[in-house]
Amino acid sequence: MTDVRFSDDQARVLRWNTVLWAFLGLAPEVVAAQDDPPGTRVWSSGVPIALGLAYAAARRFPGRLPWFLWVLAAGIGVVAYFRDGAATLFVASLPMFWLHARSVRDPVWLSTVAVVAALAGDLLRGGDLRANAVVSVVGYGAGTVLALTVRRRLELADRRAERLGAELAGARSELAEAHRREGAAAERERMAREIHDTLAQGFASIVVLAEAARSDVRDAPDDASRQVATIERIARENLAEARVLVGSSPHATIASGSVTATLRRTLDRFAEDTGLAVDAELDEVDGDQTTRVALLRCTQESLANVRKHADASAVGVVLTRFPEHVELEVTDDGRGFAVEDARGFGLAGMRRRLAELGGDLTVTSSVGDGTRILAVLPLPEPLPPPEPPPASEPLPASDSSLEE
Template structure:
């Protein structure tokens, strides 16, 4: 990974590589060079050790503060190239030190062109310094000079290949990142749409189970009251009272749907009471015979509301379609669950041919609570609706 290719998340990796390179450079470059000059004349030894200490300090500063305006990485690489040339002059050759220092030109340069140029300048300084120290001797030409040139050519080839490889990897990573972002945006949009659809379905189900049923009752009661106006004023007054009560209940449900009231349907622990009140209203409005077995069961709010809505929908279907004379409602608790059975002796229907919103709404409502709805009916044999719900486990 080179500096001109690094991504924001790769800075730590690049710093780690640079530190490992510095450790290798000290062990294989600075220390052997310092040892090699120990037998040199005092003046030459002094200058070379001072130069090695200086370049080590510059390397440390550049490594820890790469954005330092005084010793910019490019300036450091220029100093390193001059140091290699001087070292080559003082030691009569410095190809090994150049080879160990070569990776720094690719780790600190801003662009491949800078790395090629600066490493080439360092190679030229190394060859020139060795030439001044040894002259154009055959030994130098076949040793340090050739080795330095070969190292430079190999370094350029390897560096450019690594630059291309890492660049392609980065492009692929950017492409995958862009695809991932696009996929996340599409998923978020899909979730929003799904949430909107589910919310519309929920509101439609609530409106059907509450407001629509209430308005239907009001219409039926109003028609009956109009008919009873002349022949049975007492019955007419009773039906008008039912209309008023149903309208108030619809108003309360409407406030719940728009968020103006906190809870709806059933007070805590009162499912049996609420079902009895619902059945009493049903008897009062229709005159049908209703038998009920409604024990007081301790149920959570969502279970109570679901069973109440199933009861209301079933009674509405009896009123509109069954032409029944009697209705039975049985609430039963069992270990781990509860079931509600509603039967009538009406005309019945073919279940497979029924695709009404009410039955589908009951099924979805129960399915949200891991429950199940079973409808059994046939023409002339009445209808049986069985709602089964598991009870939530107590932690």
């Protein structure tokens, strides 16, 4: 038979009920039995004691507690047969029927059997049936109504708890799904931004260079050859960036440590490809991989906008390091544009990239007055220097050296 496991609250209720049953139901019967004649004293005091011992034994095997309840109902009738006042034991035993029964119907049947047994015992003994009947019936009715009410409320509370648990599980599932969708959308946006800032810019450069090489292939073969070489270089860089995006290779174009050298190479290639004058003032800036990538991508996007839209003759790039942040300023003397009318993906992508790192992007431009792009990016806090190892104590001289 399967054992019944009780929660801490249920076990606490059972302990208190056992104490009350013993002191209010069994103990008064045993004490009152001392005044009975010797012939009946053994039965009138022995039956309550036997019921207490039987309950203690049944508690060791919780699956047998329902059988004990029938023994208790019969025992109440035996006590009523030997002495008056068994109604007290019956009333004190009512909670036992409700706490240990297997179903809602069992306590009703057990209580009915117990009250009938008590009345039958009184009737056979020839006692005051009227007084005991009133106490037993009133106790039976009040206890049954109260127990049914409490049990009904507990069942409603359990159903409500189950419903709330199901709703909570559903909410957690929906939240997890929302987080998954949000993560997928963020990853798609990140990939789109990376493709726009790397592969798309490279392909745009290849198209421009290919068009120039096609027009120069007859009249200026040397220029066409240089342009083809540049196309090959950009194609290889795009291939490397594609491998980075699919996760099969680390960043080959972004060296660890200072980002200045990487930016300088990018500016030199831009000047070589476009023929524009580039004035660069670059401080040495050390940062983690995320900071270096953000600065490089902002520079590449700004230069790509100059190449495609500005029609400029000169570009200025200033990288300034401050104690807690770094500023990247890119200016050109091109045609400019109305900032409020800008709808391109590049500026929005730069702004989101910097915002994810706690930075900011400011675009200043007007038609005919060139453009100024200022990217501000906080620097990560440097790691504290490692603590020096504790100084080692000199080793004591060995016994052999002392002897020498």
